[in-house]
Amino acid sequence: MTEDREHYYVKMRDGTSLPVFAYKSPYKTNATLILIHGITAEQHALQQLAKKLQPNVNVFIPVLRGYGEHEGRGDINYFGQYDHDLIDVAKSVNNQGYNRIFWAGHSMGCANLLRVLDKNLVTSEGFLFLSPFFHPSLKLYKYQGKQEKKQEDLYKLNLFKIISLASLMKIGIHRFMHSKVAIVPDEFKKGNSLHLSFRLLLSRFIEDAKQLPLSKANAPLLTLIGSNDEVTDASKLQAWWQTQSSHQCTIVPNEDHNTIVHCDETIKSITQWLKNSIRQSQEHTAN
DSSP states (O other): OOOOOOEEEEETTTSSSSEEEEEEOSSSSOEEEEOOOSSSHHHHHHHHHHHHHHOOEEEEEEETTTSSSSSSSSSSSSHHHHHHHHHHHHHHHHHTOOOOEEEEEEEOOOOHHHHHHHHHHHHOOOEESSSSOTTTSSSSSSSHHHHHTTTTTTTTHHHHHHHHHHHHHHOOOOTTTTTEEEEEOOOTSOEEEEEEHHHHTTTTSSSSSOOOGGGOOOOOOEEEETTTTBBHHHHHHHHHHHHHOOEEEEEEEEEETTTGGGGGHHHHHHHHHHHHHHHHHHHHOOO
């Protein structure tokens, strides 16, 4: 299929313009997915997913504040700014005539969606979690292994600095919240690294990991994770998920943290989940 992609900018409430990649279906469909990236912008993987879904779904991929090529790279202006940005992105998509909107996140993007769920920030037809990294305090993650060692030079987290800044914040000292605490690959400047601030990272996570909002979700949820995920232990995640939600959590064989995003099994699962969710919503409305 010939690629049909739009690249445009959405103006946020503070006047900043954020880039959005839109893959609109050539057919008449109102099914729409807003896809939130992880700790890096990971455009290659997410756009592969969008292309495969495009025949049946409209897919919008915003590049989050601090990650794109605009000013203020690696930082945001205040805690919680991502919440406001996602509301503004949703309004932009809705204003284009798309009102059956689902949300999807990959890795740390799922943490952003937990905030959306918890605060009831937007109306959503459903939430899709791919290789979720919900919160660093959950006992679900792997910190050893070949992949982790191989990527040591690409991803660096200053845990001592993060703990120190969190302690300062608890006693009301916010002077150093813009300090850089993580280094990740720069998606937009090959060979470079992007330094991320404390307030940027913290604004992606829910405040209290003990009060996760999954059980109170009214919309359909779907979690997909690869059996070979290098970041999260798939079996632990599935067992934990079953204590939090009655919705589906599927382990996809032979896929890892990134290949799960655009593998054939994922495309089939997402497409079927969207169809079922829309049908159930229509039946509920009819009744």
